Amino acid sequence: MLTIATGVDxxxxxxxxxxxxxxxxxxxxxxxxxxxPAELARELGLTRxxxxxxxxxxxxCGLVTATPEGRQTRYEIADPHLTQAINALMSVVIAVxxxxxxxxxxxxxxxxxx
Numbered sequence: 473m474l475t476i477a478t479g480v481d482x483x484x485x486x487x488x489x490x491x492x493x494x495x496x497x498x499x500x501x502x503x504x505x506x507x508x509p510a511e512l513a514r515e516l517g518l519t520r521x522x523x524x525x526x527x528x529x530x531x532x533c534g535l536v537t538a539t540p541e542g543r544q545t546r547y548e549i550a551d552p553h554l555t556q557a558i559n560a561l562m563s564v565v566i567a568v569x570x571x572x573x574x575x576x577x578x579x580x581x582x583x584x585x586x
Contacts, residue, residue, distance in 0.1 A: 485533040494518065495526045500562075502536065503555055506548035 490496050497516055501507060509527060513520040527547055530536040535554060539546045549555045 485535070489530055489533045489535050492526065492529075494522065495530060498523065498526055498530065499535065499549070499558060502547060502549050503558060506546045508544050508546060510544075512547075 489499065494516075498507075498512060501512060501515060507515075509520050509523045512518070512527075513523040516523070527536065527538070531538055531547075535550055536547050537550050539548075549558075
């Protein structure tokens with residue numbers, strides 16, 4: 473049964489998942505398409521046990537789903553809204569260089585590129 477998590481719980485789960493560079497790489501890879509542990513390990517240059525451990529964490533955080541397919545398990549981002557949110561986070565500039573020119577003069581965010 474799904475429950476509604478508090479905003480703080482959601483942030484904590486997302487933060488825990490993304491705090492590790494390997495989990496972030498796995499999430500970024502899963503943004504493109506569902507993946508399988510052996511495939512992800514090969515694509516990311518990691519061991520399969522390492523990938524499986526990180527996928528378990530992502531599954532426990534509620535960020536990915538696991539679907540058994542015969543002898544394999546397919547992993548994918550749990551919700552399309554999460555895919556949009558991760559893509560939005562990756563487009564955010566964390567530090568701003570006030571002297572740098574605006575890279576997107578059509579940006580609709582208030583205060584950006586003024």
